[in-house]
Amino acid sequence: MTQVFYYVFTLIFFLFDYFILAMGLNIQYGETGILNFAYIGFVAIGAYVTGAVSLPNSVGTGQHYILGLNMPFPFNLLIGGLTASAFAVLVALISLRRLRTDYLAMVLISLSLVLYDICNNFVPLFNGADGLYNVPAPLAGVLHLTTNSFIPVIALVTGVIAMFLWWVMSRITQSPLGRTFRAIRDDETVAAALGKNVFRKQLTSMLIGSFYAGIGGGLIIQFGGSFNPSAWLPGETFVVFAVIIVGGVGNNVGLLMGSLLVETLLVHLPAFLPAIPGHPGLIEYIDAMLIGVLLMVMLWFRPQGVVPERVRKSTVIDKLLLNSNGASAVGESLHDEEATSVSQ
Amino acid sequence: MSVNDVTTNEVANAALSCEGIVKSFQGVVAVNGASFSVPEGQITALIGPNGAGKTTVVNILSGSMKSDGGTEHIGSTDVSNWESYQIARMGLMRTFQLSRELGGLTVLENLLVAPKTQSGESLFNIFFRPGKTKREEHANTQRALDVLQTYGLYALRDNRARELSGGQKKLLEISRAVMAEPKILLLDEPMAGVNPALIEKIGGYILDLKAKGVTILMVEHNLNVVEKICDHVIVLAEGRTLATGRLSELRENKEVVRAYLGEVIDASSAR
Amino acid sequence: MPALLAENVTAGYGRTPIITGISLTADVGTITTIVGPNGAGKSTFAKTLVGILRTTTGRILVDDVDITKMPGHLIPRNGLVYVPQNDNVFKSLTVRENLEVGGFAAKGDSSERMEHILSIFTDLAKAREKKAGFLSGGQQNLLAIARALMVEPKVIVLDEPTAGLSPAYTDVVWNQIEIIKNSNTGVLVVEQNVERALKHADFVHIFVAGSNHVHGPASEIAVLDLASIFLGRAEAKRS
């Protein structure tokens, strides 16, 4: 019974964590139109940095990493997110300015592989292929948690962070900045002709999205206490793409749905199935195939996702304005005919 | 002040001018030293036969395309080869020949994108100066709704722009540019593919803009329209400025007729 | 029987038709031109003939073969070739290779045909091994025409073959078109330059707003008030 209880919280953790990751990729791909195939690399940076700054001095643990600051939660997480952001801006500065979509995709996927290669081989950075382990559990000391009772707590904490980040993201997507992002996604040339500094806005979008990637990654290492290169092979980026495309590009509720369908139900639930005897890992492989197939089927039959992007209606603002200015109501009836007569 | 005064004084009153614009695509010359100036507060037509380089000139003037040579001034500021967004911030707005609506945005949002400086476009302001952002957004929305009313798109404000008809997209294109409060407006064939009733209407809108002091340069090949609403005409042929003046004068100009109908084959009549 | 027969053709991009109910013919040994103001649908019509755009109504016959629904690459094999206005050569291929590609759809020996064509297009013969992308605009247009001729077409459709060319080079191109006409081929030219169109054409169609209600032998069209049609002073009337 308790086993099931912890499984459920593990699923809840991943639901919220991938919701965070999906929001980050969505602002880049769904809102701004940047095809970031290196996304998982930024997640990894967040995870490693969060882990590295939370670990105590390396003496005795046998691990190699840069700092040993033993930083407490949530500052470690924040540092992880900010580092991922800073790195994303650096990458964008080099690659985003004049590359067409497919060049950019090639460069970013290459970057993702190179980061993987370096982290896997360069031991002094993040302990090479072994990765970081024994990362202190957040709040464990404060709340006197055991290995098991820790799981519901971190799931809850992640849920709270996800809700907060959802609120932040809604503020951004509903703001003029979010609108400008979508204008760039729809037509860069028009956005530029309207006086928008497209490159700078793309940088901003990369910065925001990668911060989310970093936080999501940081939470993963806090949850598991360890993180190594095999957790973030470039194909993992695709899982996040699957989450946002299945759920609904450009809609935060859709992203939560996508995280539930893809990450929770497809990726993690089958992990608890007993292995098929004689075929270790087969379930995971089939699982990954299913994600690929699901994404293609969705793209073909329902490209807008389970919960499509909302039409941002003017009614709310309109009501506010109508109170101060009655002219709009008169205008509506007058202009209805005109608008239809224009159709040709 | 009459139109003639403007044309004689055009250098002094030029809102926009260019000198020796050159552009070629893979060895094929599209614009070959076009030079002209657009008098302030007037409607100027840019006409010429197919392949004369009109759209390329508009693209270069608005910064959507880089020229191979030549200079451009807005007022007295040298803006040669500035980025598109920098030119837009100087108050020059353009429309596109084939309407380029921001398809995923609603009609209202298309307009709301346009105002040049919006404090809500900064991450800092969104979270730390929400009041200012909100006030600005409300003012912009009010103005956008007014513009939509003026252009007969009010009822469609919540429709996705990609769902509009061809004519409605044309109107959206113009109203979006107007929303940015341009000093200079470049219209690339605003009447192309538009039914006669709507041509009449768009013509009226353009005259209204002129009355508000907007300088307009429009590429147009419907010469009836040019005759009715334009003060001044620039004829472009083979990438060069062939003539400038009023349409009635230009109709008698042999070179202009030649550019439209082909060179006069009889050597004696060909100057 | 005309080499090319278009009957009641309507076509456009998406749902909106650009050209409506156009019928015309082009005969072997004659030049038929299509003139008209910008945006009248001249190029759209040319693209519809060769299968880049599809008709919504009407039919197109070449030598009595119905090509209306035929896959685009089979149309040249049936004797109808097209020279677009822009991007009309394979830029990274040499002049010779461009001609070879043109000859793929032809029956019989195309190397002989190529020598014959190069003997007419002397400019191209000199640039045989040059990449087409490095030719001047005028030379590219000539190469495009020469490539189209490689299939020994019954009808060749030229979309503004002299647009953007200098007057001298315009002469060169028209001379070639005259030669083509005399080699047992029907020529259909979309032309901006009305004087030229009238000088060389046997038959002229004037397109206005997507239809060709003014048409006739060049001599009849020449006496119309063309300036009024083009510079938009009044409705054109047949005299």
Next chain:
Amino acid sequence: MQLFWLSFGFGLVTASVLAVSAVGLSLQFGITNYINFAYGDFMALGAYITFVFNNEVLHWNIWLAIVLAAIVVGLFAVVIQRVILSPFARRFDKTFYVLIVTFGLSLILLNVIYSIWGATVRFYSVPINRALHIGPMLLTAYQLIVMAIAVVLMLGVHVLLKTTRLGKSMRAMSDNTTLAMTSGIDTKRITTITWFLSGMLAGLAGAVLGLTEGNLTPASGELFLFVIFAAVIVGGVGSIYGAMAGAVLIGLATEVSAAFINPAYKLDVAFVILILTLLFRPSGLFARSGKG
């Protein structure tokens, strides 16, 4: 100096594998105008099918196995193009979607390979091979044969493109698809053939990669993919000869640098060259002329 020549020899071997795979990728890109992110998995598939023919079941000669595997992957590529990629490319006009689909395809194929052959490292059944001294270089007979295959294939591709009707049609189509169609080229047929060739080269490259590296793992193709990207971008995307030149440059640079830095990072050298190229000559060092 001896170390230099040794690594130079390995560089030529890597360049050979790289050239074959980069040309395969470029051929397909030129025709369809989108990048196939599953290309690395096509390679891995080639390697494992070779393994099946050579070792697991049939015990055929390695070269025969490679050739047959290449043909199988070629046919497989055609099926993938017909059933999945081409419908997506026709339906969505933004490249975005097709790129994501090929990315997804890559995930599927990788896991198919894992499901069938597992994660264990596999080896071809080939006799142990003593290295031969070729001038200052030290190479095995297999490595020499791989180099010879690459040279022959590159010459073959050159002859195909420059002299045959098929090759000229392919080049014409990669220049301008509509014009090719109105000139009488059956663009659908050319696309199919190109995918077949591209798949064949991928399968072959994957197999010889396994042979030169001495082992095969399911992810080896994907890891090699970015080196291919580096070669293709450095050479100028879409240019076949650029891809060949890029392959030689990247192949030599990665192996020669491995003589002087930790060999674990030799592939990252490719990435550094890629970034430098993008910064200073974004259209590639050997960008094709005559086309913008």
